[in-house]
Structures are given as C-alpha cells and as structure tokens.
Amino acid sequence: xxxxxxxxxxxxxxxxxxxxxxxxxxxxxxxxxxxxxxxxxxxxxxxxxxxxxxxxxxxxxxxxxxxxxxxxxxxxxxxxxxxxxxxxxxxxxxxxxxxxxxxxxxxxxxxxxxxxxxxxxxxxxxxxxxxxxxxxxxxxxxxxxxxxxxxxxxxxxxxxxxxxxxxxxxxxxxxxxxxxxxxxxxxxxxxxxxxxxxxxxxxxxxxxxxxxxxxxxxxxxxxxxxxxxxxxxxxxx
Amino acid sequence: xxxxxxxxxxxxxxxxxxxxxxxxxxxxxxxxxxxxxxxxxxxxxxxxxxxxxxxxxxxxxxxxxxxxxxxxxxxxxxxxxxxxxxxxxxxxxxxxxxxxxxxxxxxxxxxxxxxxxxxxxxxxxxxxxxxxxxxxxxxxxxxxxxxxxxxxxxxxxxxxxxxxxxxxxxxxxxxxxxxxxxxxxxxxxxxxxxxxxxxxxxxxxxxxxxxxxxxxxxxxxxxxxxxxxxxxxxxxxxxxxxxxxxxxxxxxxxxxxxxxxxxxxxxxxxxxxxxxxxxxxxxxxxxxxxxxxxxxxxxxxxxxxxxxxxxxxxxxxxxxxxxxxxxxxxxxxxxxxxxxxxxxxxxxxxxxxxxxxxxxxxxxxxxxxxxxxxxxxxxxxxxxxxxxxxxxxxxxxxxxxxxxx
Ligand SMILES: Nc1ncnc2c1ncn2[C@@H]1O[C@H](COP(=O)(O)OP(=O)(O)OP(=O)(O)O)[C@@H](O)[C@H]1O
Ligand SMILES: [Mg+2]
Numbered sequence: 001x002x003x004x005x006x007x008x009x010x011x012x013x014x015x016x017x018x019x020x021x022x023x024x025x026x027x028x029x030x031x032x033x034x035x036x037x038x039x040x041x042x043x044x045x046x047x048x049x050x051x052x053x054x055x056x057x058x059x060x061x062x063x064x065x066x067x068x069x070x071x072x073x074x075x076x077x078x079x080x081x082x083x084x085x086x087x088x089x090x091x092x093x094x095x096x097x098x099x100x101x102x103x104x105x106x107x108x109x110x111x112x113x114x115x116x117x118x119x120x121x122x123x124x125x126x127x128x129x130x131x132x133x134x135x136x137x138x139x140x141x142x143x144x145x146x147x148x149x150x151x152x153x154x155x156x157x158x159x160x161x162x163x164x165x166x167x168x169x170x171x172x173x174x175x176x177x178x179x180x181x182x183x184x185x186x187x188x189x190x191x192x193x194x195x196x197x198x199x200x201x202x203x204x205x206x207x208x209x210x211x212x213x214x215x216x217x218x219x220x221x222x223x224x225x226x227x228x229x230x231x232x233x234x235x236x237x
Numbered sequence: 238x239x240x241x242x243x244x245x246x247x248x249x250x251x252x253x254x255x256x257x258x259x260x261x262x263x264x265x266x267x268x269x270x271x272x273x274x275x276x277x278x279x280x281x282x283x284x285x286x287x288x289x290x291x292x293x294x295x296x297x298x299x300x301x302x303x304x305x306x307x308x309x310x311x312x313x314x315x316x317x318x319x320x321x322x323x324x325x326x327x328x329x330x331x332x333x334x335x336x337x338x339x340x341x342x343x344x345x346x347x348x349x350x351x352x353x354x355x356x357x358x359x360x361x362x363x364x365x366x367x368x369x370x371x372x373x374x375x376x377x378x379x380x381x382x383x384x385x386x387x388x389x390x391x392x393x394x395x396x397x398x399x400x401x402x403x404x405x406x407x408x409x410x411x412x413x414x415x416x417x418x419x420x421x422x423x424x425x426x427x428x429x430x431x432x433x434x435x436x437x438x439x440x441x442x443x444x445x446x447x448x449x450x451x452x453x454x455x456x457x458x459x460x461x462x463x464x465x466x467x468x469x470x471x472x473x474x475x476x477x478x479x480x481x482x483x484x485x486x487x488x489x490x491x492x493x494x495x496x497x498x499x500x501x502x503x504x505x506x507x508x509x510x511x512x513x514x515x516x517x518x519x520x521x522x523x524x525x526x527x528x529x530x531x532x533x534x535x536x537x538x539x540x541x542x543x544x545x546x547x548x549x550x551x552x553x554x555x556x557x558x559x560x561x562x563x564x565x566x567x568x569x570x571x572x573x574x575x576x577x578x579x580x581x582x583x584x585x586x587x588x589x590x591x592x593x594x595x596x597x598x599x600x601x602x603x604x605x606x607x608x609x610x611x612x613x614x615x616x617x618x619x620x621x622x623x624x625x626x627x628x629x630x631x632x633x634x635x636x637x638x639x640x641x642x
Binding site: 048052055057058077078082084085086090092096098101110112113114115124161184220 | 239242246249250253342471490548549551553555556558559561562564635636639
C-alpha cells in the first residue's frame, strides 16, 4: 500500500504583532492510497491550517511534507501551482465556482492550466459531471444551480485532473441534511473506485460515513486512527 | 496556458460585464478619436494654407517696410518704401518679371444708398500679372489712368455682387470716401485666402489713391504698403531676393539694420507651416492627455476588478494557476480593453475628420502615421497601466484570497 500524504513534525506559527499562535504544533500524519478519512476537532484546533498545507495552498513553518513521494515543502511557488493542478483536488465549503462560467466551463478550468487539448477537455469535463450526476446541467451557470448541485460541480472540478488525493474542508457545512447525504454518496463512490479522500467535518454523522477519523486538539493530532464508531466517545470526553 | 486560452478567458470576462467594459473603453475611445481627429484637422489646415499660398501667384516675392525685428515690435511702420523703389526694382533687377506696388486701406464705399467698408487698393497694371487675377468684365487700370490720376475703380467680384446684384456695374459711379469713381471693370472671383476674402476689394490707380484719397505722401516719395514682385521663374527666386535686397540697401543707404523686409512665398509658407504645425502639435498634445486619462481609467477599473475578483483569483490559484498565468490573464484584459478602445476610437476619429471635411473648407487628412501611433500608444498604455493591477492580482496569497468574502 503506497503512502500518499506524509507529514513529519509539521508546525505552523502565525504571528500577529506580539501575539504568536501555534496553529500547528508538530503534526505527524500518514495517509495511504485508497483511504477515506475525516478530520475532526474543536473549532480553532488547526484542521483547516493542516488541510491548506496538505493542499499546498500554504507552507509549513517547519517540518517535512511528502506528497506522493515528492518533498513539496521546498518547492518554489510555480512548482507548487503545478502540484495543485496535477496531484490535488480541493473542495471548499463555499463551492467557489466562477459565476460567469457554465458548469461545464468551470470543470474545464483546471485542464486549461494543465494544457489539455480542447476536445479532450470537453470530453473529460463531461465525464466528470456525469460521475456526479449532472449530465443534464452542463450549460447552467452557478446561479441556476442549487447548493448541492454547485458542490457537485465543485467535486467534478476537483477530480477532473485525476488527483492522487481529494481534499475537502467542511464540504457539507453549507448544505442541508438530504443534500449532505447526496454529496457523501458521491465521495463514497469516488473512494470505492480508488480515490483517496480526506475531509474535515464537524458532524459525527458525516464522519461516520468515512473509515478513519483523525482527531485534532490544539494544533496536534490527538488520535490518528479512530474508528468512526468511537467518535461519540471522544467528542463526549 | 497559451495565449489563445488567455485571450478567450479575457473575452469571456470582458463580455460578462458589458457596461463596465464599455465605459472603461470610452476613455480610450475618446482619447484615440481626439488624437486622430486633431492631427487630421491640423494637417488639413496646414495643407489648405500651403495650397492657398501656392494660389497666390507664380513665384511671388513681397517687399514690406520695416525690418523683420521692427515688424514684430511695432505697428507703426516707416513710410519709406516708395513707388520709386518699385520702379527701380522693375528697371534694374534682371531676375524680376513684374513689379506691382500696392497701397491699401480700409475705406467706406457707397452706391445707391448702400454702404460698405472694404479694402481699397491703389496699384498699377502689373498687379494682374503678379497676383494672377483675371478681368471678368471691362478693363483693369492702365498707364493712362496712372498718368492722369483718373478716378476709375475696378471691383472685386464680391463688391460687384453686393452693390449691383447681377446688374452690369460698368459706367456706374460709386463713392469712395465721398469721392466719386467710375466703375470700369470687374475682376474674376478668386476665393478667400487664409480666411480673407480676396474678392472683397476695390482697385484704383496708385496715383489716384495718393492724390485723392489718403493724400499722404512721405518725404521720400509716394509711399507704399508693400510691393508684390514676380520672379522670372522659380529658380530665380533666391537671386531676385538677393538682388532686391542689395538694391534697396543701396537706395535706402542702409548701414546697419534693414528698414524693409523681402519675403518669398517659401518664407511665408514656412512661417505658416510653423504656426499650423505648432497648432497641430498643441491639439495633439491636448488629445494625448485624454489618452493618458483613458489609461488611468483602465488602471482604476482593473484595480477595482482585482479586488472584486479576489476570490476568483484565489480559486484559480488553488486549482493550479501560476503567478504568470494570473499576471497574463489580467494583462491581456487590460491590453484588450485599451486596444479595442483604440480601434473604435480610430473609427470615431476618422468619422470626425470626414465630418469636418464635409462641412468646412478643410481637407480630410486621414494620417496613417497618426492611426498607427494612436493604436500602438493605446495598446502600450494598456500594457503599462495594466501591469500594476495585474501584479497585485498575481501576488495574492491563495488562502487569503479564497477567504475574502
Ligand atoms: N491567517 C491567520 N493568521 C493568524 N492566525 C490564524 C490564521 N489562520 C488561522 N489562524 C489561527 O490558527 C488557529 C487554527 O485555525 P484553523 O482555521 O486551522 O482552525 P480550524 O480547526 O479549521 O477551525 P474551524 O473548525 O473553526 O474551521 C486558530 O487559532 C486561528 O485563529
Ligand atoms: Mg476550518
């Protein structure tokens, strides 16, 4: 089983004037290919900070990070942009679709930066939208789609370049419970077909759908391999 | 990402907010249109002026009283240029073909209860040859008129039209300064010269003008306002200028500064060229300022656009856009805005020139240089004023950008 994400003694320090915040205080974490994990923990415990570092949107203050065997913490900015484009898929709580583009065009966007030829781009974007069940909505603009549909477009966009890991920071945070179930079904199917998925969530019901729970507290990993059944225990104590 | 993709993306963004795109381009449109129209109109004026000078008469030189310096300092010119000077030039300068002494003033003319202040020109028969006028009816001044101080008048076509409205004026009596003159001829129309209607004039014998009308003569003889001279041919103009100058210096016993000025058509053309050229440059400079303002408008809108689209920039970076990709996207947007404004402005400018040409004597001069310049300049302005906003965009931190709401 190959290792996709490997964090070694990762720290992240924010300094606002004299106040210093240790958002991450030495995180060691390994995620293997094909895993489906959720990250939980109190607000402010550093979950998003870590997701941003895994997603190569941010750099750690110290520590080493290997993604798919490449040490990424030393790479220059434009190399990181390439890594984000080729190896990572990111799904946000706020969807972040471009409002002037159709669903189809939104999904094609990462392939434009990857230099994929036009025809292949169109085909692959359509395939990805079919996978999330939106083949009927190719030409809709984001404002013509429901929240759940918008998030599905965002998922299609995240997987269209065939990333090694799909990262999602509270992907259902802005959705109601039925829509949440639909999104989780899609994540489940993607994982069943081999996609590695890492997702931050506040909801135990969401975490229960995954197979491994990582528990955060005060910028550190408290439990790195919790069974979803035990979530209730930890959140209680 | 290649240029085609960036271009596509820019077009999509620009067309998704048409009102703003249009208003931003308006600055460039106005700037370009005014640069092109101003240069075109300026050059049209220049061409008109030189053509009018060429119509003045073949190979003409002018002698005026006063030194070039004195002519700039004062309006009281010495009355030392006299008929004898003109006669001497005609007799002694071999490169000269004809000499027309002229003595002019604005006086009131009346006929049949109508009154009109017009140019009264005392001159000699040579005037017709030197200034290239033709007689439409009757005759011009002759030597008998000069000898006898006859009170005869030849009317410019405009004066004839004003007083006689198509009737035959020959034989009628008009009054100039209450002195009666008999009309003996009418000249053919010649059109206006630098805004002066050349046909609004009455010609009388030079001698009559001195004895009957103005009465004044200087201690040196019958004084003149100026002398028009035609050289034998164009090649002889410099020789004529030189010989006339020498002759007059001898006659006026000049030891230091000349008390007269000899000007050739070329000299005058050059002066007019300098004036209209300066005017063109001034107009172009004013117009260029509006181009600059247009550029600043683009920068302003691009900056607004960057801050409005912070989330978009963050998202693009998150899915793999590099700094260069973002930089290029915004630069292309800026250049497209300004270049499109440039092209549209060029169209408007050319339209303006054609419109001016249609309703005024100015000729339409659509200068390809001006157009190339304006479009290049506006593209460059887009580039220059786009750099700053584009760099702001490219340097955004993706997390900060994504989080901004
Ligand atoms: N840009 C920043 N500057 C300063 N401090 C920051 C910054 N981003 C995060 N922090 C701090 O780092 C800590 C971790 O924040 P983070 O966003 O990772 O928490 P989180 O676990 O995602 O919380 P939530 O569940 O509320 O999303 C917090 O104390 C936060 O205030
Ligand atoms: Mg968070």
